[in-house]
Amino acid sequence: MTEAKPISDIEAHLGYWLRTVSNAVSQSFARSVEAEGVTVAEWVFLRMLYDVEGIAPSQLAERMGMTKGAISKLADRLVDKELVSRDAKADGQRGQMLMLKPAARQLVPRLAALADQNNTMFFGTLSPEERDELERLLRLIARERGLSDIPTT
Amino acid sequence: MTEAKPISDIEAHLGYWLRTVSNAVSQSFARSVEAEGVTVAEWVFLRMLYDVEGIAPSQLAERMGMTKGAISKLADRLVDKELVSRDAKADGQRGQMLMLKPAARQLVPRLAALADQNNTMFFGTLSPEERDELERLLRLIARERGLSDIPTT
DNA sequence: TATTGTTATACTCTATAACTATA
């Protein structure tokens, strides 16, 4: 029989569980918003636009940690769905302006409710203190590693 | 100006940060194992096979939370790379047997080292107690939601 | 004939890089 050399994976576990739980949460959420006709990435896109008057694709790309190309494609879909408008910036400014259309302003709160529902399903078993701690640790890592420091609130 | 109705997203935050951090960890790890010629999913696949003598594709699919089709495709790639063997089960048993080839037995510990390195990079700023707590909370959620209760160790 | 596995199809996500438009 082949000897399985034991691998020290105390730390590897953390990455493993993080990925496992995150994927499950995202997949579940994807199913839940599917009925509203959007994907998870589209939800994040819309959610970000909800809090601002308008934003340039390049800026959104930075905030979402995606490339210009990816944002462009996402924007295409959302424009097709009549949820987002894409206009040239005013006067002497170069570039574009992405904005939510009225339909999306109504949609986002519904999606947010689904997000809450989904999160309750997964994190509801944790105590409020545990949830706070989990969020604190995740934000800590995000900040340390320079990940999007978007408030999102 | 458009009124941005405030959305209660205390809980939505948790899912958001979870996804953000998890994606960053996975992407970073993907880059790191790319040099060894494997993807993250392939790493998980190989890691699972490392601890067993052999396993049926169907069983692996269940453990990895993937469909048969996805496992089949993954297995194809790994067989092409000469890292995994795919043989009919012995005697009267139906189905197949996936096993690591010797090259993979040497590879997995190297990948595990990269995983440790990657995890240290992301979780190293947390104290040991915080890391334990993070893992405890993630495992708790995974168990509650019936996610793969694989020890992985 | 169930069960196991493969193949075909399709879509999202992501990245890179070449290309276009314009202030």
Added chain:
DNA sequence: TATAGTTATAGAGTATAACAATA
């Protein structure tokens, strides 16, 4: 002529479902 954005290409991941093989 930089900069902003689009388009083309490609590969990974995932899912569904039709199909094949076999104990």
